[in-house]
Amino acid sequence: MEEIDSVRFKPLLEDSNVPSTYSADTINIDDGCYNALREDLEADARDFEAPTWSLAVDQQYLKEYSKEHIKRQDVIHELIQTEINHVRMLKLVLGVYVRELRETLQMDEMQLERLFPQVDNLLQLHQLFLSRLKQQRIESLEPGSTQNYCIHSIGDILITQFSGQIRDRMQHCYGVFCSHHTDAVNFYKDLMQNSKKFQSFIRKICQLSIMRRLGIPEIILLITQRITKYPVLFERVIKYTEVDSEEHRNLVQGLELLKDTISQVNTHVDEFEKAARLRDLSSKLEPKSQVKTTHGRVFRREDMLQGERRLLHEGVLNWRLTSNKSKGDHYVLVLLLSDVLLLLQEKDQRLTFASLDGKPVVISLLKLIVREVAHDEKALFLISASSDNPGMYEFQTSSGEERKTWKEHIWTAVERCPEEEKEEPEELPERIWNFQKELCMHDALIEQLLTEKQSLFSSFTAYGTGVTDISPSERHLLRGNVAEPLQGEQLLAGVVKDVEILQNTLVTCEQGQTPSSGEGIDLVPLSKRLGALTGFDSDACMQPGSKRSFQLFRDISTNESLISSSVPFPPQSVFQQQESHIEVQHATIEELMSRPRGNTLLEKEKQRNLEKQREELVNFQRLQNQHRQEQVQWEQERERQRVQAEVREMELRDRELECSKQEKNLAEDKQELPVQVHIIKKVFVITIFVFSYLL
Incomplete structure (x- = not known):
């Protein structure tokens, strides 16, 4: 529909x-x-x-x-x-x-x-x-x-x-x-x-x-x-x-x-x-309206109609604010949806999200507690026990009955509120493993490409210098260290740049040329960066006349382009692997942190409501038993009255029969009475006659 x-x-x-030729007058409906x-x-x-x-x-x-x-x-x-x-x-x-x-x-x-x-x-x-x-x-x-x-x-x-x-x-x-x-x-x-x-x-x-x-x-x-x-x-x-x-x-x-x-x-x-x-x-809200919820998420106008979100109850309530600047009556339109509570204000026949007291006006029903204000029969508290942005709201209703209605609707919505999608503990490692597997595949591909590129540069260097005993795998100056991979990569980039400048300087010196001032290099910062990356004593290495310094320059001069080709790429693959490892750890931590934690206050509130429901159930069962007993007594009384009524009915029938018999006898006596009267009269007359005769 x-x-x-x-x-x-x-x-x-x-x-x-x-x-067009079909006019209204041509409509003909035959009965x-x-x-x-x-x-x-x-x-x-x-x-x-x-x-x-x-x-x-x-x-x-x-x-x-x-x-x-x-x-x-x-x-x-x-x-x-x-x-x-x-x-x-x-x-x-x-x-x-x-x-x-x-x-x-x-x-x-x-x-x-x-x-x-x-x-x-x-x-x-x-x-x-x-x-x-x-x-x-x-x-x-x-x-x-x-x-x-x-x-x-x-x-x-x-x-x-x-x-x-x-x-x-x-x-x-x-x-x-x-x-x-x-x-x-x-x-x-x-x-x-x-x-x-x-x-x-x-x-x-x-x-x-x-x-x-x-x-x-x-x-x-x-x-x-x-x-x-x-x-x-x-x-x-x-x-x-x-x-x-x-x-x-x-x-x-x-x-x-x-x-x-x-x-x-x-x-x-x-x-x-x-x-x-x-x-x-939703159509009355400003098109670009958006606010943040108590969970820190962005809520837009179109989110009101998202998914299976339904309107459960609505009404205008007085939002009592606690800040000094916003004290007074602030009437807001409160919308109770299936998963959130919205606070809206009307302005110029349009609706906007209420912007009062700096509190979120989209309150998630998850971990929401409703409390009645003890000293005011029309007020109620809404307590958001969210770990991201906890807070308390006080609202004033028009009557105690309305407060009761709001409380019942909110509690029912909280109980039926759909929980956030949670992954089972056994699903988490599989997801992270797939994530790590994909990263490793990409890292391996990067390393393969860098190794091939290094091999090409090595071959080119061997062709140009005549040095053939170059082992690229032995020229990896770095090993994986997950402590600070991004800082290490910055140091590596600086070292590579300085080594390239140093290489050009040494080549110029060997050819008997004087290096230009723009190509000079500060050996101390370079030695410090190398020391930070390789771990050897940079100060001893850079002392004038030091054998280690001479050996380092000699190695660098001998290998020339090999350094520029062997240093950057394989260490970059190491850093890519380290970053992947860090990302996997971050993903794991975020997944673990995003899991809903048990809220003691909310659990206590649910436990208290459960106890209250148990008490109401016990009272209901007690009243039901009492009603059942009263019903049994009533049925017994009704049965007793029915028996008495039957006995009385039988007695009435007997009395009716007796009365009928008496009426019949009376009728017969009534019929015999004139005869008896006539006989009595005759006897009386005879008696008088006899008496008068005797006299």
Whole structure:
């Protein structure tokens, strides 16, 4: 998608790729050519025209289920219906918008992808989900019926849809689409503003009966929001599903997988927005801006976008300075990247690296420690424990909550900061050995060439002087000494020059000529330089009348050009070898010195954080155990209450039966009461009659 991001707007004017004779009025979109697409959409919606499941099945069949079960089926029906509508919209995008834009306005694939990113892959994913849901309905149909069905299980479908490779594709497609949402809308607005053909095209598309006036901005928004609609539907299905059943567990697992997928999509969008923000901040920096980091390295503007460097957090903080000249409030824009912390300042609507207090404003996260200021709940310390340029920075936040947020982000970045590339101990000798081997090969080549040149000069000298017993290997005045090779080479150059002048002087004297004043030579400095290089007593050698002095001059006079040819070259090869040896040693030392040393303060800080994490883990485990015990007690209490409720229910049933019996007896007594009253009345009348008769 990086190529899509780099695509610039190409206005679709009348004189663009579309032929000039093709005017806006000639755009003709026939609604009848979409009959096949319309039939496909109607086939998808078939069997789900009813607004709810309870209205889609027979009412007699509905009486077999409880209210909770009916509500569950209604939610599943709603899930399938919304999925049908979403698939319908994606098919319209590909079958109408993309097709017409490609064929009618000749829009290229990169522009289409910028307008509708990943829409074809999204259609495949949702079409697969819908097919599985509809297949589940077919398998749940009652035997001999075409409309009565009850879906008992969809949890396994949710788990399949939001796990494995399908979940990865879902995360990628929605991550790309949602992160490019703003760019797609802006691209659409640019087209509407700059292209009359595009305006006319959109009006005609929206007038199609199959489109139902569904415009591009609405489509982009609906596709972006679709994945966020699932959790509400899934939670409603879980609400009306029997607890502790396998279906309930599958639904809960599917919901967790869905939430994780949404979280990954949000992370992708956040990273995309932060990357765009980092590019924007980098473009606002001065082109030639550069500073040094706490490790002494040069940091330039383009380094902000180098490699996998990412923006993790940003904010404006008050940098409290300690120097007398810079005291006061100094607000800086702090950028927390994946490996460094940048301090920037805004000036004339441009950004520059902050230049305050003389401290580095690019702070490496390696060996960085965060400390809260004890006497100030809004301040924090940043301590750079780098051995190259250690230092401490104090920042003031706007609130204690913001300080906590910065501390957490910085600590997380420090823990995840990529370590500098380090070579294993066993790799170091091999690298140095290869370096030394290459130097030795070049030194050997130099020595071979110098030896060949010396041999040529010796042959030439033998031809001119008649001396044939010259052994070049015996005329090496120097041996390798790694103490001070550069100083030795300077001495050697001086000696060679003086020997050449001395040789010319002696030759002139032998020929009976007087040497000119410009060719004179100071024998004492020469003897000292020879003594420094060869180690013999130069003072004794140069005394007047000394045999050693006479012998030296004699040897020099005898060998003449041999000295000038034998002295410079082989010793130079020795010095080349010595310099190579020194370079190898320097490389070894630099490699050893560049290895990261253990920092006691940082290690203690990490140890302290580790201990703190252990304590938090122990507390968490203790709370978890306590929660588990409380849950067990709660379940036991719930079980006891359930048993009591069952006992009470049985007692109530018994009482209801007893009351029913009593009501029945009362009804019977009520029916017998008039008869008894009539009998009593008769008895009373008879009694009165008898009593009156007796009287």
